[in-house]
Amino acid sequence: MKLHITNETSRLKSVVLGVANSNGGEPDLEEAYDPKSIKHIKEGTYPKEKDMVEEMDAVASILKKYNVEVFRPQIIKDYNQIFSRDIGFVIDDKFVFANILPDREKEIKAIDFVIKTLDDDNKIRLPEHCHIEGGDVMPHGDYILVGTYRGEDYSDFITARTNVEAVDELQKLFPHKTVKSFNLRKSNTDPKANALHLDCCFQPVGDKFAIIHKNGFLEEEEYNWLVDLYGKDQVFEIDAQDMYDMNSNIFSISEKVVISDAYFKRLNAWLTSKGILVETVDYREIAKQEGLLRCSTLPLIRE
Ligand SMILES: NC(=O)NCCC[C@H](N)C(=O)O
Numbered sequence: 091m092k093l094h095i096t097n098e099t100s101r102l103k104s105v106v107l108g109v110a111n112s113n114g115g116e117p118d119l120e121e122a123y124d125p126k127s128i129k130h131i132k133e134g135t136y137p138k139e140k141d142m143v144e145e146m147d148a149v150a151s152i153l154k155k156y157n158v159e160v161f162r163p164q165i166i167k168d169y170n171q172i173f174s175r176d177i178g179f180v181i182d183d184k185f186v187f188a189n190i191l192p193d194r195e196k197e198i199k200a201i202d203f204v205i206k207t208l209d210d211d212n213k214i215r216l217p218e219h220c221h222i223e224g225g226d227v228m229p230h231g232d233y234i235l236v237g238t239y240r241g242e243d244y245s246d247f248i249t250a251r252t253n254v255e256a257v258d259e260l261q262k263l264f265p266h267k268t269v270k271s272f273n274l275r276k277s278n279t280d281p282k283a284n285a286l287h288l289d290c291c292f293q294p295v296g297d298k299f300a301i302i303h304k305n306g307f308l309e310e311e312e313y314n315w316l317v318d319l320y321g322k323d324q325v326f327e328i329d330a331q332d333m334y335d336m337n338s339n340i341f342s343i344s345e346k347v348v349i350s351d352a353y354f355k356r357l358n359a360w361l362t363s364k365g366i367l368v369e370t371v372d373y374r375e376i377a378k379q380e381g382l383l384r385c386s387t388l389p390l391i392r393e
Pocket residue numbers: 123124127173175176224225226286287289290379380381382384385
């Protein structure tokens with residue numbers, strides 16, 4: 091397979107979509123690794139496998155309707171494999187393995203059957219001390235946008251997944267691109283104050299638009315840099331509740347078509363007003379684990 095990803099919105103040709111089958115059910119509180127899952131475990135509202143399988147199958151159907159090649163990870167018994175985005179990422183024709191949270195590191199084996207079709211020259215592994223997850227990485231033409239956490243208390247946050255060492259390494263690996271990093275707000279306990287990955291508080295859509303949550307960014311100038319990249323009138327601002335609901339985590343099939351959650355009335359109306367066709371699914375159960383549509387997809391080829 092010849093990989094090709096240079097941005098978030100060009101016509102999608104091939105993608106990995108996670109699976110919710112045999113996801114291991116409700117974890118113990120100590121095993122959960124994001125604050126929204128913790129909240130749902132405490133409140134007795136943790137999502138059921140059957141509901142999540144149905145939600146993901148609806149996404150697969152839409153992708154197939156648009157003639158997108160869809161790979162599903164092989165099922166590892168009793169293991170959460172919903173959020174394929176984070177296990178690796180494609181930049182140009184390279185597949186970069188994530189150095190993911192140790193609780194999630196088995197997930198990558200399940201797409202071996204895809205990775206082994208790639209030339210060895212096109213597979214990249216970062217040194218072990220570089221932590222990085224695909225939800226933090228967005229190829230954007232000549233830029234690679236990367237979410238990170240620069241605080242000295244990095245190791246206290248199970249929600250901090252990409253470190254500055256990985257940002258530096260990425261710049262060395264892609265010297266012809268500019269790696270621009272964003273210091274994100276982290277909370278292990280409050281999902282409304284936790285930008286778990288860059289795609290939880292920002293995402294480009296269409297040919298000139300973006301969705302953004304200001305408070306997800308710790309540095310105002312970095313938030314401003316993104317707003318200026320698009321222009322103030324072209325960005326859709328979301329608040330803490332919208333971030334919690336995961337409004338910035340929709341998924342583009344092309345510049346003209348997105349998959350969004352039917353629950354996002356304000357966002358979907360805005361997208362439609364910009365000439366973007368919105369295919370809707372119900373992803374409220376998946377959302378309970380602090381991820382949504384972008385998080386559950388790993389694009390391999392866009393035009
Ligand atoms: N890109 C993403 O934001 N992925 C969501 C991952 C959610 C999962 N519960 C985690 O904490 O790793």
